Amino acid sequence: MNNETFEPTIIGFTCNWCSYRASDLAGTARMKYAPNVRLIRLMCSGRLDPTFVLRALSEGADGVMITGCHPGECHYIEQNYKALRRYLLLKRVLAGMGIEPGRVKLVWASAAEGAKFAAETTLFVEEIRKLGPLNWGRADSGPQTVDREVPSTVHNPSSEMEVPA
C-alpha cells in the first residue's frame, strides 16, 4: 500500500439488472474510474442484507457502495425501496457503532448510466480517502496478517434491522 496516498478498499454491491449493467456499460465505453471498488453482483439491491455491509467493513473494507435501479424502475417492481429503507437504517446503526455513516453510500444507476456509475465510484473513493482507513476488527492496521480467525461479530447474517414493510 502506498504510504503517501491512502488507497481505500471498497466493496460494491450491484443489482443484476440496472447497476451491474451500468458498470458493464462503463466498461464497454472504456470510461476510466478509480480501481478501488470490487463488485459483488446480487439479483436485486433488495437482496442486500445489512450484515453483508458490516461483514465487509469488519473484514477490511474501508467503505461499501450499494447500487441499484432508480426508484420506480426496479426490475422487481419496488424492492429497491426496501434497500433504501435498510440503507437509511444501516447508516444510523453505523453511527451508533462509532463508524462514519459516510462509509456507506447508496447510488441509483440505470443500465444506461455507465457515466454516472463511473463518476459516482470515483467520487466515493475520494470521500473514503478523506475519511481515512477504517481498520475495524484489526488490532494492527498493517495488511500483513497471517491467516487467522477473524473475530466475527456478524457471522450469522440475521437481520435485526429489518423494517417490516
Next chain:
Amino acid sequence: MTERVGVYVCHCGSNIAGTVDVVDVANWAAEKLGRQGVIIAREYKFMCSSLGQELIEKDIKELGLTRVVVAACSPHLHEKTFRTAAKNAGLNPYLVELASIREQVSWVHSDKAVATAKAKAVVSGAVSRVIENRPLEEIKVPINPNTLVVGGGIAGIQSALEIANAGFHVYLVEREPSIGGHMAQFDKTFPTLDCSACILTPRMVEAGTHPNITLLTWSEVTNVAGYVGNFHVTIKKKARFINEELCTGCGICQEKCPKKVIDDVYEAGLGYRKAVYTPFAQAVPNFPVMDKENCTYFIKGTCKACEKFCPTGAIDFNQQDEMLHIDVGNIVLATGYDLFDARRVSNYGYGRLPNVFTSLEFERLSNAAGPTSGNIVLRDGKTTPKSVGVIHCVGSRDKNFNNYCSVICCMQGLKFAHLVHERTGATVYNFYIDMRTAYKAYDEFYQRVLEEGTLFVRGKVAEVTNAARNEREKGKLIIQVEDTLAGKQRRIPVDMVILSSGLQPRKDAKEVGKMFGISCSMDGWFTEKHPKLDPVSTMTEGIYIVGCAQGPKDIPSSVAQGAAASARVLDKILQKEVALEPIKASVNKEMCSGCRICNGLCPFNAIAFIEDDKVTEINPALCQGCGTCVAACPAGAISGTGFSNEQIIAQIDGLLLRNLEVQEAV
C-alpha cells in the same frame, strides 16, 4: 476442503491482456488459492472460443474439477457459454462462476499493476464464492396453451390473430365497446396515405369472427394471479344492457334514443353519440352499449324508447356486471397510449382559443366518417381556413411536460399539412424543432410535403394568441415564434392551429403494471426485458408488451411488435413446458418463527403464510428470485439458491483476500 477448482484467465486478445498481466493472475491463483482448492489455473487467448471451451471441458473430465471459475468478460455476455461447456463435460452448470476482469477491470483502468492487483482480488472472490455454489436444476412448469391479449388496438389485434391462426385460443379483452383502438379514429395513415379504416376494418372483422378468438369488449382485467404457463385471470365484463344473444346490431335503438351526448372517446369531443351507441359504423362487435351515466331511463326512471323499438327484445335493463375467470399460459399487454392533454401548454391556447385543435380532433375533422364528413372547417362548423399552422412537439421533448420524443408527431404533422393542402388549398405552416422522419419512405413523404409548398419554420412556437397588434392580425390566431434559421422573431397570423400532440402512457399504466407484475420506466411506459435484444418481453416471464404501451411508436412498429410477441408466445406454447431459472427463495420450516415480517415484502405474491403450521411458505413458481425476503428474515430461515448468504459472504471475504494463506499487499 474437498472441492477441486479450476481457474481460467482469458486474454480476450489484448482487451484484457493489454491492461492485466494475465499470466501473473493465473500463476498467483494457482499458488495462493491452492489451499482453497484451486488445483489448476490456466490462461488462454480466447476462453470463449471452441478451443477455450474444450480446454475447460477436458480439465473437468481429466482432472475431475468440481468447480470452475472463468476470469473473462461480464457474466451477461458469456455466463451461458461456459455453463453449457460445463454441462457438456458432465458438471452441473451452476458450479461455474464468471469473474469479470474485462468490463470491471481492464477496460476501466489504465495502470497495469493496479489492474492486475484488482483482477486477482476479483478472481479470489469468485473462487471463494464458487466453492459455496450448489448444483441446481432448472425448474420445469407445464404451459397452458391459451393466451390473453389485453387491448384491442392494432397491436393487440395483430398479436391475437397471429396466435389464433397458429391454432391456439386467444381471449382478446378490450375496455371500450369496440376493438380498433386509436387507429380506427384516423383518416389517413402516413406515409402511404392508406385509408385507415380500409386497412384496419378487415383485421377487426377477422378478429371478431375467428373461431380461436374469444372477444371480450366492454371488459376489463381486474385481477391476475399465477405465473408463466399458469396465469389465473379475472375479467369484469361490464353490463352492456344489451342481450348479445338476441341483438342483431340493426341500430334501431340508437336511432330512437332521444339522448345526445358529446363523444369524448371516439370523436375526441368533436362529435355526438346517443346514450345507447356503437362508437362507429364498422364497430366490432356490432352490439351497442348503454351508457348508464347518461341514459334517461337510468337517470329519471322513464323512457325505455330503445326497448320499445327493439325488434328482437335484446334490451335488458337488469343486466349486471359479470366476473369471468379464465386460465391462460401467456399474456400480451397492448394497452396503448393516451394523447397528451394539450390544455397543459397554456401558451398554445387549446381550450381557450376556439380554433386551436388537437391532433386527434383534426383526425376526426378530416375523416370522411367524422362529424364534418371530412370537411376541414373552423370550430364554427362552416368556415374553411385559408391558413393553417401545424405545431410539432406539443408536450414532447419538454422538461415541463414529457421529456421524450413521441416519435410519430413529425410524420403526423406532415400528414396534416398534406391533408389541409389537398382538401382546402390553404397556406400551411409547419413549426418544428428537429424534423424526425427516420423510417422507410418517411423522408420521401417530407420531400413531398415540401414540394406541395408547405412553409416550414424551424422553431418551437412560443405562443398562440388572439391579441392582435395590427390590422393584418385582427381576427386571426397569431403564432409567435423565433424562425431560428432566419434568426428573427416572427408573428404569423393563421385561421387554424393544429397541435401535433405527443403520446403518453395510459393514466392507469402504473396500476395495470402492478396488477400484471411488470414495471414502468420513469416516463411511465412499460419496461421491456432488454431495450434492444428483448423488446417485447418483460421481467415477468410470460408477460409481453406490444405497441404504444411499451413506448411511442407508429403503426408498422406496433404491428411488428404484436407479431413478435406472438412468436414468443407460440414458442412458449410449443415447448409445452417452461424452464425457470433456479434462483429462488425457500423457507426452512424448522427455523421459521412465523413472525411474518417477510409476508408483505413480495410484489409477486409468492410468499404465503400457512395458518395451520404457523409458518411461511414460498411458492417457487411465483418467486422471481430477487432475494429481498432472504435479506429480511430475522431468523435466517429463508435461503436463496444461487445467491445464498454463504456464497455472498464467501465472495466478500474472497474479494478482501481474507482467504489467503498469507495476506499480500495488493
Next chain:
Amino acid sequence: MNKYLLYPGCSMDSSAKAYMESLNSIVEPLDLHLEEIEDWNCCGATEYLGINLIPAYSLIARNLALAAKQTSDTRTVVAPCSACYLNLAKADYYMQERPTLGAKVNEALAAGGLEYKAGTLDVRHLIDVLVYDVGLDAIRKAVIHPLSGLKVVPYMGCMLPRPDYQHRWSDHEHPTELDDLLRALGADVIDYPLTTSCCGGHMTQIGPETAFELIHRLVSDADERGAQMMVTVCPMCQMNIDAYQNEMNHFFGTNFHMPILFFTQLMGLAFGRKPNEVGIGVELVSARNALAHIGVEVPVTEEPAAPRKKDEGLPMPRRWTKHEGKKEAVK
C-alpha cells in the same frame, strides 16, 4: 386572523403610495395583520443582479435575515410589489438550489452580524394570501358596494406568475387569481390575453421606445376589448402604464386614455371606502370617468397634464431644472 410580515418595498411610499393607502384600507375588513419588517432595505429591483451577483443576493437576503429574526408567530413574508416578491422568493429558492450561493451570501451577511437559512420563510405576494388564505368568500362577504358594470381587464404582469419556483399560481401564462378576485368584487372582468405580458419594466428608463411599444400593446388591446380600466398588482406596471401613457401616446400619435388602478384600490371601493381613502386621484391617467360608471364620484383635483398635441410646444419651466440641480447637489 391572518398574520404576516410585510415587506413594503421602496415604491410603496412614493410612486405607489396609492397601493399602500388602499392596502391599509382593506386590512381591517379582512382581518389582516401586517407587521412591517424593521429597517428593511431595497431589494435591488432588476438592476443590482446585473451588476454583481453576490452583493445583489446579499442585499435581498438581508431582508430575509431580518424577517427571520423578527418572526415570532408567522413565517410568511408578504410583498405587495411583484419585483420585490420575485427577488425575495428567488433568492430564497436559489440559495437552496445552489448551496454555494447560499454559503457565499451568508458569508457576506455575517459581516453585518446576520444569517439566513434558505427555506426558513415563505415568501408570498399580497394577492396570493388574499385569494388563498383570506379566501374569495371572505372577500365577497366584505363587499358593500359591488363594482357591477365596471369593465376591467386584469393585468397580472410578468414577475408574479413567473418563474414561480414555488408553484403558487394557477398558471404561468393565464393565471386566474386576479380575475377571480375582481369577479368577487362584482366587476365585469374582460378576458385579457396579455394579462401576463410585460409592461416594459426598466426599459422606460433605458430604452423608452422599446418600452412605449410594450405599453402600446397592452393599452391598445385593453382598449380594443372595451375595458374602462386596467387593474394591476404591481407598482412598476402601474407606474409604466400610468405615468408613461401620455409619452407613449405622443410617440405613436395615439390618444388612449386607459386608467390603471391597483386591485386593492378597487377592493377598498367595494368595501365602501371613499375614493380619497384608497389613493384614487393620484393616478396621472384619471380614473374619474371610469369610476363614474359605478356611481363612484371622484372629487376633482388638479387634472393631470393633458395629452400633448404633436405640434404643440413643450411646457418647460426652466426654473425647475435649476431646482433639480440643487437636489442633485444634496446627493
Next chain:
Amino acid sequence: MPQMTDERVRAGMTREEDLSLLNEVSMKTAGVSHLEMCIQCGTCGGSCPVAADMDHTPRMLFAMLRAGMREEVLRSNTPWLCVSCYHCVVRCPQEVHIADVMYTLKGMAIQAKLYTDSTAPHFSQTFVGMVETFGRGYELGLATRHYLRHFPLRLPGMMPMGLGMISKGRMAIVPKKIKHMDQLTKILDRAKELELTS
C-alpha cells in the same frame, strides 16, 4: 491557402478559452443554469417581447456562448434589453435559467467594459449607487440623474410627468435612508469580495 482573417485567427487561437466560456457563464449564474442543455429550439427568441430590438436573439447568444465568441457575446445588446418577464424561462423545454444568464452576461460585460450602449449599465449603476447610499430606492434622484446623463433632450418632455408625480405626492423630494446603513455597507463590502465559482 485561405486567408487568415481576424475571425479565423480568433477561432483558431482562442479555442481553449472558447470551451471555458459556457462553463464560466454557467458558474457565475445564480441557481443551476442548465445552459449546456440548450437545444436551440428558439422558444426564448420566440417568447421575447423585445426580440425585435435585440441584435441577437437569446438563442443565438447561447449558440455564440458555445462557440466561445466571448467578445461578440459581451458586446451584444441582448442582455441589456431583457425585461425579466420570464416568459422564456417558464417555456424553455430544457429549463435554462435564461433571465439569470442575462444578468450574468450584463455583469461580465460591465467587468470587461464591452457594452456598446452605456445607457443601461449606467442606469443600473446609478440605481445601485442610490441603494448603496441610502439602502432604499430614490426615484426622483434616479430619474433626474439618469435622464440628465442619457436623455437630456428628452428630460423637458418628461417634465409634465415628473411634475405630475411630484404634485400628486408620488415622488419624494428627499431620499429615505435606512437606520442601519452601516450594517448594510459592511454586508455589501464583504459580498463584493466574494465570487460564485462552483
